[in-house]
Structure formats: C-alpha cells, structure tokens
Amino acid sequence: MIKLDVNGRMHNLDVEPEMPLLWVLRDHLNLNGTKYGCGISLCGACTVHLDDKPVRSCVVTAAAAAGKRIVTIEGLARPGIHRVQKAWIEHEVPQCGYCQTGMIMAAVSLLDRKPRPTDADIDEAMTNLCRCGTYTRVRKAIHAAASPEDTVKPATRS
Amino acid sequence: MTTPARQPKSPQRRDFLKASAAVGGGLVLEFSFPLLAHAATGASPTEVNAWIVIHPDDRVVIRIARSEMGQGTYTALAQLVAEELDCDWMKVSAQFASPNANVRRNRIWGSMSTGGSQGVRSSQDYVRKAGAAAREMLIAAAAAQWKVSASECSADKGVITHGPTKRKLRYGQVAAQAAKLQPPNDVALRDSKDWKIAGKRLHRLDIPDKVLGRPVFGTDVVLPGMLHASIAQSPVFGGKVKSVDSAEAEAMRGVKKVVRAEDFVAVVADSWWRANRALGKVKIEWDVGANAEASDATIMAMLREGLADPEIAEARKVGDAPAALSSAAKVVEAEYSSPYLNHATMEPQVCTAWIKPDGFVEVWTSTQDGEASLSHAAKTAGVPLEKVEVHKTMLGGGFGRRGGPQDFVRQGVTIAMAMPGTPVKMMWSREEDMRHGFYRPASLVKMRAGLDAQGKIVAFEAKIACPSILSVLVPGTMRDRILSVLKPGAARNRIDFTAVRTLSDMPYEIPNQRIDYAMRNGHVPVGFWRAPGQQNGVYRECFLDEAAQAAGKDPLEFRLAMLKAGDKNRLVLEAAAKAAGWGTVLPAGVGRGLAVVEGFGSYAAGVAEVSVSADGGLKVLRYVVAIDSGYVVNPDTCAAQAESNAVYGLGGLYASCTVKNGRVQESNFHDFPLPMIGDMPKVELVLVPTGGFWGGHGEPGILPFQAAVLNAVFALTGKRIRTLPLRNRDLQKG
Numbered sequence: 001m002i003k004l005d006v007n008g009r010m011h012n013l014d015v016e017p018e019m020p021l022l023w024v025l026r027d028h029l030n031l032n033g034t035k036y037g038c039g040i041s042l043c044g045a046c047t048v049h050l051d052d053k054p055v056r057s058c059v060v061t062a063a064a065a066a067g068k069r070i071v072t073i074e075g076l077a078r079p080g081i082h083r084v085q086k087a088w089i090e091h092e093v094p095q096c097g098y099c100q101t102g103m104i105m106a107a108v109s110l111l112d113r114k115p116r117p118t119d120a121d122i123d124e125a126m127t128n129l130c131r132c133g134t135y136t137r138v139r140k141a142i143h144a145a146a147s148p149e150d151t152v153k154p155a156t157r158s
Numbered sequence: 159m160t161t162p163a164r165q166p167k168s169p170q171r172r173d174f175l176k177a178s179a180a181v182g183g184g185l186v187l188e189f190s191f192p193l194l195a196h197a198a199t200g201a202s203p204t205e206v207n208a209w210i211v212i213h214p215d216d217r218v219v220i221r222i223a224r225s226e227m228g229q230g231t232y233t234a235l236a237q238l239v240a241e242e243l244d245c246d247w248m249k250v251s252a253q254f255a256s257p258n259a260n261v262r263r264n265r266i267w268g269s270m271s272t273g274g275s276q277g278v279r280s281s282q283d284y285v286r287k288a289g290a291a292a293r294e295m296l297i298a299a300a301a302a303q304w305k306v307s308a309s310e311c312s313a314d315k316g317v318i319t320h321g322p323t324k325r326k327l328r329y330g331q332v333a334a335q336a337a338k339l340q341p342p343n344d345v346a347l348r349d350s351k352d353w354k355i356a357g358k359r360l361h362r363l364d365i366p367d368k369v370l371g372r373p374v375f376g377t378d379v380v381l382p383g384m385l386h387a388s389i390a391q392s393p394v395f396g397g398k399v400k401s402v403d404s405a406e407a408e409a410m411r412g413v414k415k416v417v418r419a420e421d422f423v424a425v426v427a428d429s430w431w432r433a434n435r436a437l438g439k440v441k442i443e444w445d446v447g448a449n450a451e452a453s454d455a456t457i458m459a460m461l462r463e464g465l466a467d468p469e470i471a472e473a474r475k476v477g478d479a480p481a482a483l484s485s486a487a488k489v490v491e492a493e494y495s496s497p498y499l500n501h502a503t504m505e506p507q508v509c510t511a512w513i514k515p516d517g518f519v520e521v522w523t524s525t526q527d528g529e530a531s532l533s534h535a536a537k538t539a540g541v542p543l544e545k546v547e548v549h550k551t552m553l554g555g556g557f558g559r560r561g562g563p564q565d566f567v568r569q570g571v572t573i574a575m576a577m578p579g580t581p582v583k584m585m586w587s588r589e590e591d592m593r594h595g596f597y598r599p600a601s602l603v604k605m606r607a608g609l610d611a612q613g614k615i616v617a618f619e620a621k622i623a624c625p626s627i628l629s630v631l632v633p634g635t636m637r638d639r640i641l642s643v644l645k646p647g648a649a650r651n652r653i654d655f656t657a658v659r660t661l662s663d664m665p666y667e668i669p670n671q672r673i674d675y676a677m678r679n680g681h682v683p684v685g686f687w688r689a690p691g692q693q694n695g696v697y698r699e700c701f702l703d704e705a706a707q708a709a710g711k712d713p714l715e716f717r718l719a720m721l722k723a724g725d726k727n728r729l730v731l732e733a734a735a736k737a738a739g740w741g742t743v744l745p746a747g748v749g750r751g752l753a754v755v756e757g758f759g760s761y762a763a764g765v766a767e768v769s770v771s772a773d774g775g776l777k778v779l780r781y782v783v784a785i786d787s788g789y790v791v792n793p794d795t796c797a798a799q800a801e802s803n804a805v806y807g808l809g810g811l812y813a814s815c816t817v818k819n820g821r822v823q824e825s826n827f828h829d830f831p832l833p834m835i836g837d838m839p840k841v842e843l844v845l846v847p848t849g850g851f852w853g854g855h856g857e858p859g860i861l862p863f864q865a866a867v868l869n870a871v872f873a874l875t876g877k878r879i880r881t882l883p884l885r886n887r888d889l890q891k892g
Contacts, residue, residue, distance in 0.1 A: 019429075019431055027386060027428075027430055032378040033371025034371075035554070036377065038827050040828075042827040089369050095229070096554050096556075097369075097552065097554070098504040104369065122835065129504070130805075131503060131555050131805075132228045135801075135805065135837075135838035137801070139838075
C-alpha cells in the first residue's frame with residue numbers, strides 16, 4: 001500500500017510503486033483534471049504540485065510522491081477559485097483547454113516563486129506546450145494575476 | 159436507454175460565478191457571464207423547438223449540433239440563437255444535440271460535421287431562424303393568454319410586454335403553451351447592425367469548466383466498472399496482424415484481456431498505465447507487405463514522376479499559358495515542396511464504448527462529427543443507427559483529425575465488443591498518435607511565371623503533385639462524384655479540389671493560366687489538416703514575391719496591380735498593409751513580408767515581421783492579419799483563432815513527419831517540436847467584415863501566415879525558402 005496526500009486528503013492505494021503519479025490520480029482517484037499528453041515530461045499537461053513545486057506527474061512515481069503534499073487542479077483553491085484561474089477566465093485563455101490545467105499549475109508555481117515575473121521569467125518557467133496557441137493570453141493572465149489589484153483572497157464556493 | 163456518465167457533463171458555471179461575484183470588479187468591461195442556476199426546480203423544462211429548451215425559471219438551454227474543439231463555435235452558435243430569441247444571455251447555457259436523436263428525428267439538427275470553418279457559416283441561417291421562430295411562438299402564447307394581438311406585444315431579455323397595457327410575462331411562464339403552437343412558416347432575421355448578443359465580445363460558455371479542471375474531454379469519461387485500453391497498430395501503414403503472443407501480458411497485474419483485431423492489438427486493463435505497460439510485452443508480428451519499402455525518397459520520386467506524367471490532369475486552363483510563356487520577356491521558375499504533417503492534438507485519440515446487455519451501443523468520444531461517429535459505431539457493432547448513442551465531449555484539439563477518419567471509434571467499439579457489458583475507455587499513447595495520423599499531404603509543385611516587358615505577369619503555370627485527401631477519406635461511390643474526371647482517359651489523375659485550391663482559383667488577373675494536377679497517393683494516410691490545401695497558398699504567395707522581385711516591383715504594389723477594384727482580396731490586403739505599416743522603416747535586423755489568400759468562406763491577408771538570431775534561428779515578431787468574414791459573431795473568439803492559426807502555421811514551418819521503412823519516424827514532441835510561449839509572435843487581427851456573405855475563422859488566419867513569414871525571411875536575408883521544414887536549418891547560411 002502506498003499512502004498519498006492528495007489535495008489534503010490521505011489515500012491508501014494498492015498500486016505499483018513505479019506507477020506514475022499521473023495514472024494514480026486519473027485512473028485510481030478519478031481526478032481527471034490532470035492530463036496525459038506525452039508521457040515523457042515534454043508537454044506539461046500533467047503538471048501538479050509536489051510540496052508546492054511543479055512536477056510533471058507522468059514521470060514521478062507513486063513511491064516518489066508518497067509522504068509529499070500533492071495538489072492537483074481540483075485542489076488548487078478549495079474552497080473557491082484561485083486568482084490565477086480567475087485571471088484565466090477574464091482573459092479567455094483556453095481554446096480547446098486540454099493543456100490548460102497544466103498551464104495553470106505551472107503559472108501558480110511561477111507566481112509563488114516570483115510574485116512579479118518578467119516576460120523572460122515566464123518564457124523560462126512556462127515550458128508547457130499548447131497546440132491551440134493560447135500563449136499570448138497565458139502571458140497576459142499571468143501578468144494580471146501578479147498585479148496587486150487582483151490579489152484578493154479566494155472567495156467561498158457555495 | 160442512455161446512461162448518464164458521471165462525467166463529462168454540460169458546463170457548470172454556478173460555482174465559478176458565485177466565486178467570481180464575490181471577488182468582484184474583475185470582469186473585463188464588455189464581457190458578461192450567463193448566470194446559470196443549476197438548482198433543481200422540480201418543474202420540467204419545455205422544448206420550444208429542437209434548438210431551444212426553456213425552463214420555468216427562464217433558463218434557456220440552446221442545443222448545439224457542431225463540435226467544440228477550442229474554436230468557439232459552441233458559444234457563437236448560442237449567441238446567434240439567443241440574438242433572435244431575444245432571451246437573457248445571462249440565463250443561457252448550451253448542450254450538444256444528441257446524434258441518436260438526430261437520427262430518430264429525421265436529422266432535425268442537420269449536419270453535425272465540424273470542419274472547414276463551417277460551424278457557424280453553414281448553420282447560421284437555420285439556427286437564427288429557430289431562435290426567431292421560438293420568439294414568435296412565445297409572443298403568440300403570451301398574446302393568447304392576454305387575448306390580445308401578438309402585434310401589440312414585444313420581447314426583450316426573455317420578457318414579453320403587451321405595449322398598450324404594459325403587462326408582462328416571462329418566457330418561462332409561457333414556454334409550455336408556446337411549444338404547442340404551430341411554428342411560423344417564415345421569419346425575418348435581424349440585421350447585423352441591430353445585434354445585441356451576436357457580434358459582441360461575450361465570454362465563451364465552455365471556458366470556466368476548462369479552467370476549473372472539470373471533466374469535459376473524451377479522456378475524462380468515467381463510467382461504473384469501466385476498464386481502460388491501449389492499442390498498437392501496424393508500424394507500417396496498411397499492415398495486418400500476423401501473429402500475437404500475449405502470454406506474458408495476460409499474466410500482468412490488472413490485465414483483463416488482450417484483444418486481437420485485423421489491424422490492431424489492444425490490451426484491456428483496470429488502468430490505462432497497466433494496459434499500456436502490458437501492451438509493450440505483447441509480441442506482435444505484422445504482415446506489412448510492400449509498403450515497408452516506402453521512404454521519403456520513394457515518396458519524393460513518386461511526386462516527381464507525377465509532375466512529368468504526360469496525362470497529368472488539367473485543373474484550370476485560361477488562355478494559352480505555354481505559348482505566352484514562350485514569348486514572355488522574362489520567365490521565373492521555381493519548385494516548392496512540403497512534408498507530411500501530423501495534427502498532434504494535445505488530447506490523443508480516444509473512444510469509450512459500452513455494449514449494453516440489450517445490444518444498445520453507447521459511445522463517448524472527442525469527435526468533429528457526431529453523426530459520423532454514430533454511423534461508424536453502428537457499422538462496427540452491426541446494429542442499426544437507432545441502437546447507438548454517441549455522447550459528444552469537448553475535444554482536446556481537432557484540426558481535422560477527428561472528423562473524417564473515425565478510426566478511433568471503430569477501434570473503441572471493436573474493443574468493447576470483446577468485453578460485452580463492460581464500458582472500456584480506449585486511449586492512444588502519444589507515440590501511437592504521432593505514427594498513425596491522417597497527415598497533411600506531402601506535395602511538390604513546380605511553377606513558371608512569364609513577365610512582359612513592363613514586369614506584368616502574362617502567364618502562370620503550375621504543376622501539382624500531391625496525394626488526394628478525398629480519395630483516402632471519402633467512400634467509393636461518393637468519391638467518384640466528388641473527384642471530377644476532367645480529362646477522359648486519365649482516370650488516376652482526377653481532380654481533388656483540396657489539392658489544387660489557391661492555385662486553380664487565383665484572384666489575380668492573369669490572362670494565361672494552366673494548372674495541372676497529378677494525383678499520387680502513396681501509402682501514407684492523408685487527411686484534413688487545418689486548412690487543407692494551405693500549402694498551395696505558401697507556394698503561390700512566395701512565388702509571386704519571386705516574380706515581383708524579377709519585375710523589380712514592391713510585393714504589395716505587384717499584387718494590387720493584379721487585383722480588380724472591389725475584390726475582397728484587395729480589401730484585406732490593403733487593410734493588413736495599412737495596419738502593419740507596410741513601407742515604413744523597420745529596425746535593423748527585422749524583415750517584413752506579406753501574403754493574401756482566400757479560403758473557407760473568408761478573405762485573409764497577413765503581414766509578418768521576422769528576425770534571425772545569430773545561430774540562424776527564425777523569430778516571428780509580429781503577424782498582422784486582416785480578415786473579411788462577411789459577419790463577425792464574436793470578435794474575441796475570432797482574435798483567439800487568429801492567434802491559434804499563427805501558432806499552428808509556425809509549428810508547420812518547423813515540424814515534419816518523415817518516412818522510413820514504410821513508417822513515420824517521429825514519435826513524440828522531442829522530434830515533432832511545437833512552438834513554445836517564447837516563440838509566440840504578437841498577433842494583431844484586423845476585422846473588416848463587409849457583410850452579405852458568411853465566412854469562417856477557424857482556418858483563414860493560417861492561409862497567409864507561412865508565406866508572409868517566408869517572404870519576410872527573404873526580405874531580411876535574401877534567402878528564398880522553397881522546401882520545408884525549417885527545422886535545423888541555419889537561416890544565416892540559407
């Protein structure tokens with residue numbers, strides 16, 4: 001049994017230690033907000049937070065994630081909506097949307113590390129791939145989420 | 159009959175809206191959110207007509223027949239219906255119309271096909287009429303209740319008012335009565351200048367769910383007792399399974415079954431990872447046949463042979479091009495080529511299928527055509543169309559991959575048939591997706607232009623060798639009707655318009671033209687990539703710059719001189735040139751190029767600015783694109799599509815799918831690279847809608863992109879790029 005702390009809840013899971021975290025989340029916990037895109041850490045669609053750091057969950061094993069705090073898009077701001085998600089909606093960032101949860105997780109981490117990122121910081125940190133071409137809006141939304149007038153605490157969800 | 163899956167479900171915005179309202183003040187001006195209360199009211203909704211369902215509490219559900227793959231059709235169509243319905247946009251939600259019900263109700267929703275930038279333009283007329291008809295029926299129902307003439311009543315934001323007495327009734331109060339009325343025979347549609355919901359920059363209906371990570375995609379489907387499958391197809395296209403040794407795989411943890419089909423092997427397990435891992439342990443022998451000999455070199459030889467075919471088919475003939483070329487003052491000649499390209503949707507191909515105990519087949523899939531999915535599922539399962547339901551999910555990218563082929567539905571249903579009673583979600587690995595696409599055709603085009611003494615083009619000749627998408631995707635009898643035989647006796651050289659467009663229908667006034675097409679299909683499956691035939695626009699517009707240079711003329715002036723006054727190509731070209739500052743001085747190290755190409759109902763012209771880094775890499779700095787689509791339903795989604803087309807075009811300049819031993823060699827994003835955030839140019843969309851026709855936005859933006867960029871590269875470096883991809887090419891060296 002592997003014990004995983006996902007979005008603040010402990011799960012005892014009978015999975016192979018080498019099973020990538022992505023598949024534990026998706027197929028064993030039904031947390032499908034984290035996406036499969038490449039399986040080899042190239043696209044970033046599977047980005048989640050491990051002890052507040054962004055990781056590509058397709059290459060992190062369940063064993064390596066044990067004992068760490070795992071946060072997925074579903075647990076990013078519970079209750080409420082994260083200011084990055086809010087900026088994403090205001091700037092109409094997604095198109096198809098498939099890569100966007102990974103983008104958002106990467107953006108949240110960037111803003112945690114650098115509250116006022118430059119364009120160069122964004123280029124360096126946001127290595128997620130988007131086939132639809134939402135990049136301009138990703139950049140705008142990150143800058144918007146970084147600006148002081150948007151730094152309000154998350155509201156309560158019903 | 160049908161099963162409500164736990165997921166995906168129609169957009170739920172209540173949670174977000176509450177949160178957003180509490181945060182407050184953040185919503186961008188001009189945007190407004192439909193407010194959707196999901197609380198069960200107990201009272202049942204009314205279908206006023208097939209497109210419109212109204213709840214007693216005035217919520218309006220608009221049914222959408224086309225698919226949503228990011229292009230915004232889901233919202234744009236809802237805007238058009240709501241515009242004519244005169245309902246409250248804040249109470250609107252959308253849901254996909256059921257393909258099964260479409261079969262049973264005599265195709266009441268029309269086509270569900272979503273491609274060719276058709277979503278809005280080919281259904282705008284009947285969806286707007288549905289909205290207007292429902293409005294008239296709601297007004298008539300209120301008038302009947304008041305016992306007054308309908309002509310004394312008006313509707314606005316879902317409220318009907320009797321003018322003389324100021325009495326009011328809400329849509330929700332009269333919907334049930336309205337639905338019983340005879341629909342009006344004919345309805346007048348609103349002039350676009352009076353639009354209040356259509357034409358506005360409204361928030362897209364599908365975005366909050368996507369941002370919150372709610373399950374909306376085909377890959378997100380979860381059903382009770384569902385299993386997972388991963389598949390392997392013949393590495394050589396067209397190969398068949400010869401033998402399978404699955405003993406080791408079957409003993410692995412979680413594996414339920416190894417399914418052997420004619421042309422694929424699948425492992426079914428209790429998680430996708432376990433299925434895919436076990437698949438790697440299945441020993442499969444393939445019968446690959448002669449296709450295993452094919453390579454880039456044999457494909458290029460095939461295309462080159464096509465150019466020399468004496469029976470090459472005539473796609474267009476105006477005047478006498480060969481004669482005019484032989485008497486021209488100057489002849490410019492060039493050969494251009496492009497490789498195969500994969501769609502590389504971020505969501506791999508996916509299909510969940512469930513063969514129910516009563517024989518009913520349920521399918522959940524990311525499809526660009528719910529009806530095609532339904533018919534492929536029915537044929538595969540051997541059941542009538544009525545015995546299948548296809549639940550359309552949001553698509554994690556489409557770009558043409560998920561429309562015609564429907565290979566994933568056939569596979570998903572085949573696998574489910576081996577597991578009767580159990581839902582199975584089949585998803586391809588990225589490697590499978592990269593190597594089993596329906597690729598943008600590779601092509602080779604040779605062009606000649608004859609200039610007179612004044613530098614004007616008097617003759618244009620093009621020979622096109624290219625696989626035919628329609629030959630691959632359209633079944634036999636229909637294919638014979640679509641591919642017109644223009645040259646008797648040359649049956650194999652029939653015309654596929656997707657292979658000749660943009661060269662066979664040039665807007666330029668050139669008195670002598672000869673465009674020939676050699677259909678050379680090869681064994682690599684081809685399909686509708688974003689803007690099928692777009693490579694011809696690259697060739698044409700780059701070659702015109704070569705001709706302009708030979709004539710010593712400015713590329714803009716050269717083109718304008720060949721475009722009639724009033725031609726919309728001229729209008730967008732002038733609009734793009736003006737917005738981009740054509741002719742103004744650029745900073746050192748920056749080059750500028752332009753192109754104009756019409757297609758998919760619209761006219762598009764682009765101006766690109768580029769620089770080249772010290773190590774020879776291309777950077778596209780800016781892309782100004784002017785589009786005349788007749789009308790504009792949502793300017794913001796149009797802007798998003800312009801950005802999207804720029805990135806797709808940029809990716810297409812760099813990537814390629816190469817063939818060796820009959821198989822595509824690229825396997826993932828390391829060898830099929832996509833642009834990243836730092837590669838994104840500044841995209842500026844100039845909308846110049848002139849009205850009177852409906853054009854698309856999903857594809858037109860890509861049409862001038864690559865040519866504008868390559869023309870800018872030439873302007874900067876003097877290097878003329880005629881062969882793609884650019885990957886690993888040093889533009890400093892050429």
